[in-house]
Amino acid sequence: METATHIAQEGTAMSARDTGVTLGVESPPQCSAVNDILARVGDKWSVRVVMSLAEGSQRFNVLRRGIPGISQRMLTRTLRGLERDGLVKRTVTPAVPPRVDYELTGLGTSLCDPVARLGNWAIANIGAVESARAEFDLKLDHTKL
Amino acid sequence: METATHIAQEGTAMSARDTGVTLGVESPPQCSAVNDILARVGDKWSVRVVMSLAEGSQRFNVLRRGIPGISQRMLTRTLRGLERDGLVKRTVTPAVPPRVDYELTGLGTSLCDPVARLGNWAIANIGAVESARAEFDLKLDHTKL
DNA sequence: CGGTATCCCTGATGATACTG
DNA sequence: CAGTATCATCAGGGATACCG
16 A cells, blocks of 8 residues: 555645545645644544534534534634634524524534545544553553552 | 444545544543544644654664654653653664664554544644634734724 | 654633623 | 533652662
8 A cells, every 4th residue: 555655855845636645745734734724623622512513513512412512612612713714614503592592604514534545444443542541551450560 | 322333444435424524532431532542643842853853763862862842751741641642663672872763663554543633624724714813813903002 | 664652732622610 | 491610639750860
């Protein structure tokens, strides 16, 4: 697999538009960009929110109940961040009980695919990772005790 | 719900047309697993390290010089974490000047693909994200000032 | 060379209370 | 309902110094 072998070096920016597996994540300028996006994805709640919204537009508290553990504060902040990045669209409907709906934008939807792939990798390999951890920790004890 | 049963394979034609995307990432048990992996990926340095190692085995300081900005402390911690997760293999060669080489394991290599896809998405869309941010911030000023 | 140990600061997050 | 404000906590990460 020459696919993942020569990743980070030099000029070829992104000819990512066609071939499925395009590895070309590198140049310093884009590197920060990548890291930037990765930060969003690695964020504790962003992915959960995006995945929830992928199922359709939802109101604030519905969304909240759909993501166990998230505080009102963090949901608000996460949504603001996603909105700012153009991944989510916020729609306020003036009404007696305020109504605010959130939905993914095209950009947000497009992010779902790569994120889902990562998620699928995680699901497929979590077992391997966990046993690796167990083994590592075991050897650690063995060494220390 | 067999939603997440056939997820970890294939290359291009998923069922991304129906509801928009392939999502099958939601079951509570796997949810934490996914979040777990996502945390690794979202980590400030893990991806950089993995991508560097994707080019081949490297010694500690070579790796360090290849990742501008990372401190010795963080490189060590990041490598330990990756090693614990079974993504990286650490090899110590007893010698006068200590020599330690790091290389990706099969698992680590397999992670490169999904991560690279995310990276490619980032590169392809960083422009859209940044302009969205600019617009958002602009409206914010407009509202506040 | 490769790594560990400390100190310290900043940002991220949770809990709680209040507002339109 | 949908936030905003405030406070306290805490892990992440940089700088530095020392060890085998």
